[in-house]
Structures are given as structure tokens and as C-alpha cells.
Amino acid sequence: MPVDVKICGLTHADHAHLAVDLGARWLGFVHFEKSPRHVSIETARALAPRLPKAGERVGVFVNANLDTIQQMTDILQLDWIQLHGNETPEMAAHIRSLLGRKVIKAIAVSEAEDLVASNRYEGSVDAFLFDAKPPKGAVLPGGNAVSFPWQILAGKTFPVPWLLAGGLTAENLHDAVTLSGAGAVDISSGVESAPGQKDPKRIEDFLKAAKTTR
Ligand SMILES: O=C(O)c1ccccc1N[C@@H]1O[C@H](COP(=O)(O)O)[C@@H](O)[C@H]1O
Numbered sequence: 001m002p003v004d005v006k007i008c009g010l011t012h013a014d015h016a017h018l019a020v021d022l023g024a025r026w027l028g029f030v031h032f033e034k035s036p037r038h039v040s041i042e043t044a045r046a047l048a049p050r051l052p053k054a055g056e057r058v059g060v061f062v063n064a065n066l067d068t069i070q071q072m073t074d075i076l077q078l079d080w081i082q083l084h085g086n087e088t089p090e091m092a093a094h095i096r097s098l099l100g101r102k103v104i105k106a107i108a109v110s111e112a113e114d115l116v117a118s119n120r121y122e123g124s125v126d127a128f129l130f131d132a133k134p135p136k137g138a139v140l141p142g143g144n145a146v147s148f149p150w151q152i153l154a155g156k157t158f159p160v161p162w163l164l165a166g167g168l169t170a171e172n173l174h175d176a177v178t179l180s181g182a183g184a185v186d187i188s189s190g191v192e193s194a195p196g197q198k199d200p201k202r203i204e205d206f207l208k209a210a211k212t213t214r
Contacts, residue, residue, distance in 0.1 A: 002211045003177055004184035006163060007203060009037030009143060013050035015198045020055040022207035030060040031072050034139050036196030044075045058082050062141055073099055080104055084142050093124040102126040106142060108133040112152040122159050129186060132166030145189035150180040170205040177213050
């Protein structure tokens, strides 16, 4: 079975249509001002009517307040809320029950011990996203094109489904999935020509590679 793919950091409807047409399961929209992929409330309003009907929509937030998450959820009709900051299990559970949406908690990883942080979120979230720890001094908590040793995930079991993220590309996808055992992956920088600039050819190459991986 091919690996499930989330194309993250989308800012243009054309790219969202391309991703869904080529088999992406999730479409990710980042609401974080410091990100070159930031989708503001205004942009979200303009984007929403142009998005494909298919594809599960994921809003990516970093320590955002509930009102903001609620607004973005309503405008973009989000199916999933991705929490990519220091949100506690209690906050995650609160957001999940209040908004009635599935929640993904990002866990920052550089070595095997970091995976333990996911234990706290059991019962509070619907999926984990194992992403590389940002480099020292990085402005973004994700979307840095950095990876971690994928083999630390091999043979590990978690109470909820999980996605692998961080520095993935069409070229390294096969190794990443084989070494980690991931059934789902998340990519942003690896399908861009420059930070925040999605590249249709790279989206196509990645989704083609995903079809033959697993
Ligand atoms: O992409 C961003 O700008 C971003 C900002 C704030 C939080 C998370 C962000 N991105 C997430 O990081 C993964 C991995 O990115 P990459 O492939 O290494 O560039 C991305 O898919 C988002 O989930």
C-alpha cells in the first residue's frame, strides 16, 4: 500500500488541486506569522472557496489562541488541527473536544529518547507527527528542511497513527519510509523551489515517489 502524504505549507489553490489530483491525503495550511508559508485570516478567506472538495484539510498552529484556531477552522473548514508548539496534553484535549476536530501533536525529535514525549499525549490527540528538532536559532519550529535519524522509529508502536516529517524529498522518501516504518509522511520544504514557494514539479515528483513506496 502506498504511503499516505500530507503536502504542507500550501498557499495557492492550484497547488492544492494538483496535490489532491496526484493522491495527497492531507492538505496543510500554516497559520504562523513568522513562516514564509503563513496563511493569514484574510488569505484563508480568499483561498477557502477555491480549494478542492477532496483532501483532508489540516491547519498548522504554534501556541495559537483558541479564538484564532476556531476562526481558521471555520473559514478553511479544517478536518484536523496540527499543534506544532508547546501545547500541553490538556490544551490539545480541550481544543479537540471544543472544536470537534481531530488533533495532530507534533513531537520534536533528534534522538530516540525524544519519542517518549509522545506518551503524555495518549488519549488527548488522534495522531502524532514526528518532526526534526529545529536547528539552534531557527525561527520556525518546523518547515526547516532538517531530518533526524529515521531508524529510531523502527519497530516502535504508538497508541495513535503517526506521520514522519522533516527534510523529506522525493529522493530520500524511500529510505525514510523503509528505515522508519512510516505509513504516512508530511513534507513542505522538499516540494519548494525557495522557502514558501511551492514547486508543482517537485509536488508531482514526491507524490509519484510516494505511490511506489511502502
Ligand atoms: O512549514 C512551516 O513553515 C511551519 C511553521 C510552523 C510550524 C510547522 C511548520 N511546518 C511543519 O514542519 C513539517 C516539516 O517541514 P519540512 O518538510 O522539513 O520543510 C511540515 O510539513 C509542517 O508540518
